[in-house]
Amino acid sequence: MTTATTDTIAAQATARGRAALAIIRTSGPDAISVVDQCFRGADLAEAESHTAHVGYIVDADGEDVDQVVVTIFRAPRSATGENVAEVSCHGGDLAPKLVLQTLLAHGARMAEPGEFTQRGFLNGKLDLAQAEAVADLIHASSTRAHQVSLQHLQGRYSEQLNELREELLDLCGLMELEIDFTEEDVEFADRERLEELLGRAASLLDTLLATADTGETLKDGVRVVIGGRPNAGKSTLLNALVGRDRAIVSATPGTTRDEIEAEVEIDGVLFRFVDTAGLRDTTDQIEAEGVRRAERSIEQADVLIYVYDLQEGLDAEEQAFLRDVADESHAVETIVVGNKVDLVETPSGDGQPARAAEVVDDVLYLSADAARRDVDALEPLRDRLAETVADQLSRADASLIVTNQRHRSHLQSAREAIQNARNALDAGVSGDLLTLDLRQALHELGSILGTITNEDVLGQIFSRFCIGK
Numbered sequence: 001m002t003t004a005t006t007d008t009i010a011a012q013a014t015a016r017g018r019a020a021l022a023i024i025r026t027s028g029p030d031a032i033s034v035v036d037q038c039f040r041g042a043d044l045a046e047a048e049s050h051t052a053h054v055g056y057i058v059d060a061d062g063e064d065v066d067q068v069v070v071t072i073f074r075a076p077r078s079a080t081g082e083n084v085a086e087v088s089c090h091g092g093d094l095a096p097k098l099v100l101q102t103l104l105a106h107g108a109r110m111a112e113p114g115e116f117t118q119r120g121f122l123n124g125k126l127d128l129a130q131a132e133a134v135a136d137l138i139h140a141s142s143t144r145a146h147q148v149s150l151q152h153l154q155g156r157y158s159e160q161l162n163e164l165r166e167e168l169l170d171l172c173g174l175m176e177l178e179i180d181f182t183e184e185d186v187e188f189a190d191r192e193r194l195e196e197l198l199g200r201a202a203s204l205l206d207t208l209l210a211t212a213d214t215g216e217t218l219k220d221g222v223r224v225v226i227g228g229r230p231n232a233g234k235s236t237l238l239n240a241l242v243g244r245d246r247a248i249v250s251a252t253p254g255t256t257r258d259e260i261e262a263e264v265e266i267d268g269v270l271f272r273f274v275d276t277a278g279l280r281d282t283t284d285q286i287e288a289e290g291v292r293r294a295e296r297s298i299e300q301a302d303v304l305i306y307v308y309d310l311q312e313g314l315d316a317e318e319q320a321f322l323r324d325v326a327d328e329s330h331a332v333e334t335i336v337v338g339n340k341v342d343l344v345e346t347p348s349g350d351g352q353p354a355r356a357a358e359v360v361d362d363v364l365y366l367s368a369d370a371a372r373r374d375v376d377a378l379e380p381l382r383d384r385l386a387e388t389v390a391d392q393l394s395r396a397d398a399s400l401i402v403t404n405q406r407h408r409s410h411l412q413s414a415r416e417a418i419q420n421a422r423n424a425l426d427a428g429v430s431g432d433l434l435t436l437d438l439r440q441a442l443h444e445l446g447s448i449l450g451t452i453t454n455e456d457v458l459g460q461i462f463s464r465f466c467i468g469k
């Protein structure tokens with residue numbers, strides 16, 4: 001795909017604010033000459049691609065603006081596929097702004113969000129799935145999410161989809177030939193080969209679709225709700241887990257009236273903790289709303305940490321609740337924590353508290369209060385949390401995890417189209433009708449990779465980027 005871009009864009013590619021350095025990027029046919037016009041140093045017009053040059057940016061009045069390093073990339077050997085000149089100047093509030101202003105005064109135009117990446121896409125430097133991976137990489141909030149985006153950027157995921165696309169395309173070609181020659185009654189496409197190919201396509205799509213939940217977990221984090229009676233120590237536990245005072249803790253039951261969220265990375269995975277208002281019947285209006293929300297969050301959680309006070313034990317209502325949670329079809333993974341282990345007697349001397357719960361055979365005993373001073377005390381809980389996703393993650397190949405909702409729905413539609421084609425084949429339907437299904441599947445795959453595009457979709461994707469990306 002070639003789209004002639006005639007203008008030259010510029011933007012700060014690094015974060016604003018106090019920093020040692022900042023990068024102002026320009027891209028477009030005149031990128032090098034724009035920077036050259038306001039550069040005192042080597043003659044950039046003569047500079048070779050992938051070279052760096054120390055000098056000064058000089059404004060229209062001939063005043064020095066900053067000492068800089070300019071890096072030259074010549075089309076098509078750049079991230080955008082166009083001429084690129086990057087000015088690496090001093091950071092802070094002023095230098096980057098003045099350098100950018102100078103470049104704009106010399107004919108560059110301010111870039112739109114994502115416009116550099118978009119140009120890279122339009123010039124064939126990366127496909128749409130890779131461009132989306134760039135956005136994901138920037139937004140990644142855990143080590144694993146970062147790894148997956150980087151792998152997608154490197155293109156193995158796109159490669160798989162492309163291979164599938166090409167096979168289907170070949171087949172479509174054959175089927176269409178067949179249509180042209182129907183009168184002569186030739187069957188160009190070998191039906192058995194078609195069957196085999198459709199089977200392969202279906203199973204590849206199934207494999208990809210099966211990773212989508214894992215992908216969502218990696219991208220959005222594992223939602224963990226901390227539930228339990230008022231004053232069981234939920235907020236103290238949350239604070240111990242995140243290592244700072246995120247929730248207001250007090251000895252008065254019912255202090256937490258709304259949900260509190262905090263994020264912690266465990267084993268490279270993001271866990272989003274929600275501390276809820278204690279579960280109990282209450283007549284306090286505000287607190288009652290808190291309890292309703294707590295119930296709702298438990299329904300939406302991936303994991304429930306249920307905390308109870310070992311001094312109180314689990315009462316009948318709590319036992320019934322835990323039995324319910326375990327029975328429900330959407331069974332949320334539950335970790336039961338017996339809190340305040342330091343405050344109960346252990347007459348047997350085996351470290352097991354006297355009043356263990358009857359309904360749950362697997363209680364994690366700890367003291368959330370002590371854990372705030374001793375991080376290791378939470379290791380067993382952190383391990384249990386990591387275990388809730390370990391299985392899922394070890395099964396998945398990072399380069400083939402679907403992390404994108406848009407891709408998921410195109411893959412689902414492609415899978416349906418392939419299924420229709422298989423059914424049609426079984427029913428002995430003619431080649432031209434089969435081709436329609438194959439074309440539909442191709443359309444879906446093409447939409448993921450960006451070989452088929454639509455302005456609105458592109459706009460939506462690139463507007464998620466920051467300016468300068």
Ligand SMILES: Nc1nc2c(c(=O)[nH]1)N(C=O)[C@@H](CNc1ccc(C(=O)N[C@@H](CCC(=O)O)C(=O)O)cc1)CN2
Binds near residue numbers: 073079
């Ligand atoms: N300074 C700087 N750092 C950056 C970027 C950038 O644009 N500038 N990137 C922005 O995303 C990422 C790196 N992406 C890049 C992708 C391709 C090329 C490039 O010059 N490609 C040429 C030549 C390759 C070669 O000679 O080996 C090419 O593809 O033809 C440069 C950066 C992250 N770091």
